[in-house]
Amino acid sequence: MLLDFIKKYWYRYLTGILTLIVVDLLQLYIPRFIGRVVDHLRSEQPTMGFVTVMVSWIVGIALAIAIMRFFWRYFIIGNARRFEYLARKTLFDKLLSLSPGYFDRTRSGDLMARFTNDLQAVRMALAQGVVMTVDATFMAIMTVLFMGRTVSWKLTWLASIPLPALALVALFFGRIIHNRFMEVQNQFSAVSELTEETISGIRIVKSFAADEKFWEMFRDRSWNNYRAGISLAKVSSVFFPLMIFLASLAHAFALFFGGPMVVRSEVSLGEFIAFNSYLGMLTWPMMALGWVLNVIQSGRASYKRIMQVMKEMPQVEEPKNPVKIDRIETISFVDLTYRYPSSQRDVLKCVSFSIKKGEMVGIVGTVGSGKSTIVKLLAKLYPVERGKIFINDVDINDIASxxxxxxxxxxxxxxxxxSDQIKKNIAFAQEDIDMERVIECAKLAAVHDEIVKFPEGYDTVVGERGVTLSGGQRQRVTIARALYENKDVLVFDDCLSAVDPETEEKIIDSLRSQFKQKTMIIITHRLKVLRDADLIIVLDNGVIVEKGTHEELMNLDGLYARMFKRQMIEEELEA
Structure with missing residues (x-):
């Protein structure tokens, strides 16, 4: 990702770097002019004309530096901002391409940390990191040359004795900073995860009076984050003062060795003043080296975390030459035994059945028997081996998801x-909303009458995850959303559990009469709504133990019959 970006926008970095080099070069002339002014003022016949010319040069150089600093910031820092934008977009595209299995094992708080803190650290490395690297390298080399050629090579070497130690200290602390910054990012992710989960489930937390428990969990994770941050701060607290101390030694060496040289007239006072200005310029690159290493190491650690996501591959592989289907005529499961990628337990065992267009199929069974897995595999949300699921007699692996x-x-x-208007939730991901279609779907889902009672009707904005609606209202709005696009197959995965049995039966009957040519697959625990189904599949522990129509299964007097009779008795008792 980073190499591709640099290959594409290298010219922006090159322009910015060349501009930065020109700025650094111009800065090197200012101490020289100041030194010449000092020496001229100490001459026998100083003139204001010479001073005016030198001051004009200094002002002109300062103005040129100010203008060119704008351009190197625009090209280098602007390019880093461009990378942040493109990387965030690429990362989001990558997340959309991953299979649900990835999100089953990855916390959203951790992903949010990578979208925010980690991307910011990488941007800093590509902006300030690049600027300081070029600045420190060029300034160090050119300053030494100016010090040696314009003042004294002897004094330059003597004053520079402490400076190599700066580089060694920076290299020594670099890896420590990298490891501790990685720990800081990991702990920040842990805090983000818990915060996101707590806010999302705040109603559950409060309904179970678990405020104190979650407060303790947050306190512990925050404390771990604090300790990781303090650990990094301790290293920085030693690192930067040590760098400043070594840099100050260079000035001490310059005064110790350079003072006598001025007294002996080996170096003029103006040259000595210029030398100290150059030494200050040389000290900055050495000090910046440590800061640069800190930024680059932090950026490298964050880039590794981002690339962990980018290297993830979707569990569901898309076919290289997919078979295009325009409609779904038949669906077939053939001797399917399935376990989730991260599990060792077979969820489905030797499952076989067929569905034809226009049929209403019910899938029922005991809890955890694999009902939802069947429809998830049909929607190609999880990978399945070849020769097990066919649509229109085409292997599902040969059709694009x-x-x-x-x-x-x-x-x-x-x-x-x-968290948007109800009409936009029903006409989900559609640019143009057909309100007649929205209302029609809401009526079919038996939620229209309740929506129009809201003060703003279909313009009502629901809360996050739809929490301002009741459970039954949310379920019916999601059904209306599924109906809006008028697709071939309608799959209802126990999506009416929050509505009363009469409303569920009314919805299923209206959908059945309205969409006779569509295939309907209904997973439900309320068996009464399946009495008119063309096929009922009964699962127990991942195995199809019974299948047939309602009458056929009742005549078998097996699991389905027992479940149905028990529900009828419960309804009578409730009545």
């Missing part, structure tokens, strides 16, 4: 709404 999902409306168990 986007193609499949464009034909399947999938309503998951979790009703997730975005």
């Amino acid at each position: 986007e193609n499949i999902r464009s034909l399947i409306a999938f309503v998951p168990q979790e009703s997730f709404l975005f």
Whole structure:
């Protein structure tokens, strides 16, 4: 990612670096002019004309430096900002390309830390890091040359004795800073994770009176973050004062050896003043070396964390030459045994069944029997081996995920709404909203009457994750969202658990009568709504133990019949 960016925008960095070098070069002439002014004023016949010319040169150089500093900042720091923008966009694109399995094992707080702190650290390395590296390297070399050629090589070497120690100290502390900064970022991610989860689940936290417990967890993680930060600060607290001490020794050496040279007239007073100005310029690059290493090491650590995400590969591999399908006529599962990539347990075992266009299929069974896994695999959310799932007699692995999902409306168990207007949640990801279609879908989902009672109706903005709506309202809005795009297959994964049985039955019946040509797959615990289903699949511990119509399964008097009879008794008792 970084190399590709540099290859594409190298000319911006080159322009900025050349401008920075010119600025540094111009700065080197100012002490020389000052030294000449001092020596001229000590001459037998000083004139204001000479001083005026020198001052004019200094002012002109200062003005040129001010203008050119704008340009190197524009090109170098602006380029770093461009990288931050492109990297954030690339990272977001990468996250969208990853399979749900990645997010099953990765906390969103950690990802947010990489989007914020880590990207900022990389940007600093590409901006200030580049500036200081070029500045320190060029200034160090050119300052030594100016000191030696315009003043004295002997005094230059003597005053520079402490400076190599600066480089050694910087190299010694560099790796320590890198490791401790990595720990700081990891601890920051841990704090971000807990904060994000607590805010998202604040209603659960409060309903269980778990405020104190979460406060203790946050306190512990914050303390770990503090300790990691203090650990890094301790290194910096030793590092930078030591650098300043060694830099000050250079001035002490200059005074100790240079003073007598001025007395002996080996060096003029003006040259000695210029030399000390140059020494100050040379001290800065040596000190900057430590700061640069700190920034670069921090950026390198953060870049590693970002690349960990970029190197992740989607679990679901897309076909190189995908087969394009325009509609879904048949769906077939053939002897499918499946376990999730991170699990050692078979969720489904030897599952086989077929669905034809226009059929209503119910999937029921015991808790954890693999019902949801079937529809997740059908939507190609997780990888599956070849020869197990077919759509229109084409292996699902030969069809692009986007193609499949464009034909399947999938309503998951979790009703997730975005913090936006209800109409925009129903017409999700659509630029132009057809309000007639929105209202029609809301009516089919039996939520229209409740929406129009809100003060702002369909313009009502729901809270984060739709928390301002009731559970049943959220579920029905998500169903309306699935219906809006008019897809071939409608999959309802236990998405009406929060509404009463009568409303669920009403919704299913209206959808069945309205979309007779569409295939419907319904996962539910309320078996009453499946009495008119063309096929009911009964799962137990990942195995299909029964399948058939409602009447056929009742005649078998097996698991389905027992579950159905128990529910009817419960309804009678409630009535």
